[in-house]
Amino acid sequence: MSITTTYPGVYIQELPSSVHTISAAPTSVAAFVGFTHPFLTRQPGVPIQLFSFADYQEHFGGFFSSPWQPDYVGQAVYQFFQNGGSSAYVVGLVGTDYFDTSSPPVSQGAITPAAVTVSAGQDIVFTARQPVGVPASGSTPAAGIAMQVTISNVQEKTNPHDMADIVVSYGTTVETYRRVLVGDVLTALAGSTLVSVTTPGGVPTAFPTTGSPFSLVYAAVPALTWTVIDAASFGAVFETNAPLDKVTIFNLLVLPAITDPSVIAQAVAYAERKRAFLILDPPAGWVVDTLTSTSPLVLDPAPPISPNAALYYPWLVTADPVTGAASSSPPSGYVAGIFANEDATRGVWKSPAGIETSILGPTGVVATGVMTDAQQGVLNSGGVNCLRDFPGAGTVVFGARTVASTDLAFAQWKYVAVRRMALFLEQTLYANLTWAVFEPNAQPLWTAMTQEVSAFMLSLFRQGAFAGTTPRTAFAVQCDSNTTTPSDVANGVVNLLVAFAPLEPAEFVVIQIAQLAGQASS
Numbered sequence: 001m002s003i004t005t006t007y008p009g010v011y012i013q014e015l016p017s018s019v020h021t022i023s024a025a026p027t028s029v030a031a032f033v034g035f036t037h038p039f040l041t042r043q044p045g046v047p048i049q050l051f052s053f054a055d056y057q058e059h060f061g062g063f064f065s066s067p068w069q070p071d072y073v074g075q076a077v078y079q080f081f082q083n084g085g086s087s088a089y090v091v092g093l094v095g096t097d098y099f100d101t102s103s104p105p106v107s108q109g110a111i112t113p114a115a116v117t118v119s120a121g122q123d124i125v126f127t128a129r130q131p132v133g134v135p136a137s138g139s140t141p142a143a144g145i146a147m148q149v150t151i152s153n154v155q156e157k158t159n160p161h162d163m164a165d166i167v168v169s170y171g172t173t174v175e176t177y178r179r180v181l182v183g184d185v186l187t188a189l190a191g192s193t194l195v196s197v198t199t200p201g202g203v204p205t206a207f208p209t210t211g212s213p214f215s216l217v218y219a220a221v222p223a224l225t226w227t228v229i230d231a232a233s234f235g236a237v238f239e240t241n242a243p244l245d246k247v248t249i250f251n252l253l254v255l256p257a258i259t260d261p262s263v264i265a266q267a268v269a270y271a272e273r274k275r276a277f278l279i280l281d282p283p284a285g286w287v288v289d290t291l292t293s294t295s296p297l298v299l300d301p302a303p304p305i306s307p308n309a310a311l312y313y314p315w316l317v318t319a320d321p322v323t324g325a326a327s328s329s330p331p332s333g334y335v336a337g338i339f340a341n342e343d344a345t346r347g348v349w350k351s352p353a354g355i356e357t358s359i360l361g362p363t364g365v366v367a368t369g370v371m372t373d374a375q376q377g378v379l380n381s382g383g384v385n386c387l388r389d390f391p392g393a394g395t396v397v398f399g400a401r402t403v404a405s406t407d408l409a410f411a412q413w414k415y416v417a418v419r420r421m422a423l424f425l426e427q428t429l430y431a432n433l434t435w436a437v438f439e440p441n442a443q444p445l446w447t448a449m450t451q452e453v454s455a456f457m458l459s460l461f462r463q464g465a466f467a468g469t470t471p472r473t474a475f476a477v478q479c480d481s482n483t484t485t486p487s488d489v490a491n492g493v494v495n496l497l498v499a500f501a502p503l504e505p506a507e508f509v510v511i512q513i514a515q516l517a518g519q520a521s522s
Contacts (some may be wrong), residue, residue: 009476018170018448020435025420025427027420028340029087030080031244032275032333033237033267034073035229037061039113039129040193045236047089047244058117060092061193065171065322066131067143068098068102069228076333077319080254081362083360084344089238091244095228098464108226114216116149120161122204124185125145125197128216130170134224143224145171145323150456151212155299157181164207168170168194171323180205231260235328238270242497245274249427252339253278257330268304275423275430277416278309279339281330282384286313287368292375293364297382307404308423312385314369318394336360348424351400351417351505359395366503379475382406385416392425400505411517418502420467425498427451433496441489446479449496453477457500467501475500 003011031047040061042048048059056077063074071092080088114132117125126149130217133144147324150167159161162182162426166189168175173194180188181203186190189197195216234255253276255267264280273276280303291297303311312331320327327366335352338359342352371379376398385399402419403409411417435451439445444479457475460466469472476499483495 005461013311018450020432020452021038022428022432025249025424025431026087026454027251027424028338029089029250029341030085030254030340031089031091031247032077032080032254032256033037033091033234033244034076034093034256034258035069035095036073036090037064037071038066038069038094038228039133040064041094044092044094045090045243047247050090051083051086051090056090060090063321064131065133065145065320066228067133067224068222068226069095069131070257071108071322072330072425075318075329076254076256076336078321079329079341079361080337083334084341085337086340086344089244089247089250089326093237095230095233097220097230098226098228099223099230100223101227104232105227108223111228112219114147114218116214116216118149118151118208118211118214120204120206120208121348122199122201122206123205124199124207126168126197126214126216127198129192129195129196130194132170132216132218134218134221136415137221140224142433147216148213149195149216151207152212154207155179157465159205161206168192168211170194173416185395194488216412220396222479226509227360231258231263234258234263235266236471238266240503246402249431250274251276251423251427254332254333254336255281257281257282257284259301261363264301265304268306269308271308272306275427276308277420278306279332280309280311281332281336282311282313282315284315284328284330288314288375288379288513290317291384292371292378295378297378297384299382299384301473303383303403303473305404307402307419308409309403310385310416311383311403312387312397312399313379314387316359317364317366318362318385329362334361334406335397347463347465349417349421349503351415353397353400353416353505355396358393359387359397362394362395364389382484415502415507418504421500421502426502427497428456436494441484441492441494443480445494446481446484447461450477450479453479453496453498457498465503467503473501 003013003037026144042059064071074503097107097110100108101403113128114386115127117123129145132147136142147170152159153167154164163179166177166180175186175192175194187195250388253271267278312335315328315330338357341354342350379386383403388398389395400416404417405414454477461471465476478497
């Protein structure tokens, strides 16, 4: 505000600062999309921000075991936080139908949970809140985890047989409820994560004294060849103005174990539009000896050519978090955590690969993915980033290329770190230059934008983010009458040119050895 001068002397006026500082955009906020807990997912289709796996358990029910739906998303989120991730969004999808394995899949009916009805005059219905397995049938072995309800120690109180102990067992998980009044059974088991209880005929007056334990079963037993994962469900997630589209920023997109070509094509296009980077999993059935037996390398299915995606192979050996049995896991959750850890400790300009990227959790790669150096050479040339086991280092990420590395048209985006550095700059400048909108499009604005962006680029240069030994050789920022013509000004356009010299990884270290013989010592 202006100052009214009345007396001879010195007047002090505080002026608003015209300096705008740039805050670096985040680089490793991950978005996971996939099928989560079939009964405990709170908000299907809505992106929920998480800062720990405990948050995932609260909103998505945690780990589960199902013959018709592998828990790839829950495990991937756990692996992300375990290996250095700190922030993620999860879009949980919930199946409504069973599908067969035909192409295209055909619905085989609605998903209904297993249940059991017990009665001693009035029905008490226990319905599973976890995916219950199926017993053996003929030559088909049992699959999944059985669930039972045991009612014992039935005691007489006000009404005959109206107090009992209730135990719900599901594999190694057991819930015990002591001295439950029959009229309070709904309240007593309201907090159960294994079952929900209803009394359709009204308040019961007695517990059954025979028949325990009671097994929860399906009204119609689903076939073990069916699945609840429907590729068509992913399309809605990637639509314009869908809930995930309204998330301000995420950097990594992960679809654990999803390899359906139609879904991947949509995900690649979506990642490019959102300035995000897609981490791809290979099919579980890929065998390294088969993959490297063809020249040139032919992948089936082949990922789309995109600088915003990278493919990692093979799957990793781990333990099922529910049953403890040995199992295999797709690598994308682990790799996303490694991305986040490298970003935090070294910077987004450092390739998320190398001996330092020891993966926490797995015991190694699957047997069909153990490879020689020569085999990795073939895969690497085909744009496949390999995970390798090394003595003393464990399982590490040992590849740093995008899936566009084989296409000469995308030669400048051959490496993951180079592409992610460009995306980081784009997201940072996009978020920090909104102040310039509607400012007078003239030299003062151009100078201010140049100074602001130059200061930010200089701070990155001092952190070692660019190639080049001086700022002049490391980056360039230009906004003047050469970049913004009078025609641009008339159309309300201001053009800012930002160029940088990327750091490319030392992918091939060549050691030259020569023998010195007959040299006189000094």
